C-alpha cells in the first residue's frame with residue numbers, strides 16, 4: 124500500500140501542481156466545459172489513466188462542471204498516487 128505523505132512532502136508536491144487545492148485529505152480541482160456532453164467526454168478520458176494506476180478519482184458532475192477529488196482511501200489520506208494521477212489528469216486535453 125502507498126504510504127501517507129507528510130505535510131512537508133504534500134507542500135512540495137502541491138507546489139508543482141497548478142489549479143488544484145488541498146482540502147482535508149483530498150486533492151481537488153474543478154473543470155468547466157461548454158456543456159454536459161463535453162464534460163462527460165472529458166470524464167471518460169479519466170478512465171484509462173485511472174485504471175492503469177489502479178487509482179480512482181471521486182468525481183462530482185454538475186451540468187458542465189466536473190470536480191475531481193483524489194485521496195488514497197486505503198491509506199486514509201494523500202499519497203504519491205494522488206499527486207501522480209493529478210499530474211496526469213492536468214495534462215489531459
Ligand SMILES: C[C@H](O)[C@H](O)[C@H]1CNC2=NC(N)=NC(=O)C2=N1
Pocket residue numbers: 177178179180181193194195196197198
Ligand atoms: C485493490 C485496489 O487496488 C484498491 O482498492 C485501490 C483501487 N482504487 C483506489 N482509488 C483510490 N482513490 N484510493 C484507493 O485507496 C484505491 N484503492
